[in-house]
Amino acid sequence: MGTLYYGAQDTPIHIEDRALAHLKVVIATKLRRNESFTLSWRHSEDEPRGRSTIWLHPSIPLMFVFDEPEPPGLNREWIEKLAHSANTSGGILLVDDLLDPETGSEPAAGG
Template identity: 35%
Template sequence: MGRFIYGAGGDSVEVDDRTLAHLRIVVMNKLRRGEPFMYDTKLGDGIGRRSFWLHPSVPLQFHFSGGRAPRINRAWLDEMMKAASGPNGLTVMPEPPDPADIGSPEE
């Protein structure tokens, strides 16, 4: 499990490394364009949720527990980017099948 760390105070939430890698790309692209947005995340089984206003002026960190970068699912990135640009902001949804894997031989 990695950590999404927000603000100078180090406020953070746990996010699995695969999701965190996709989240990092979405946040990087949105903020690079100067597009602040809301990120809403659940805090485990039934213990609530938190919302973060993501803006270029707020320091962010993405702490990965693993040493290898996961393969990126373009379809998931597209869905996350659409959500981040929508009126409710980004909520991480389940990962869809990766079109690059459809029809590829199994290892």
């Protein structure tokens, strides 16, 4: 389980390593272009019920921490799907339509 640290928040955002690796590509690309957007996710079962959203902006510190020492292989279709959602008014919504419900990671082939 990877961790995303954003701004001065003391609360880490836990995201599965493979999903976090794909998010990192999209987030870094958008921020490098000086583009801001939102990232939303549903709370995990060990947290109070609900969802959270952060506003990602190039001036706010961001750190990705991965549990696995080796980076996972990346899926271009998954990155494109995340990038497309980042360009919408709703931003990236990290839910079942972007994650495989069985594995919590990469969507099924063709999906």
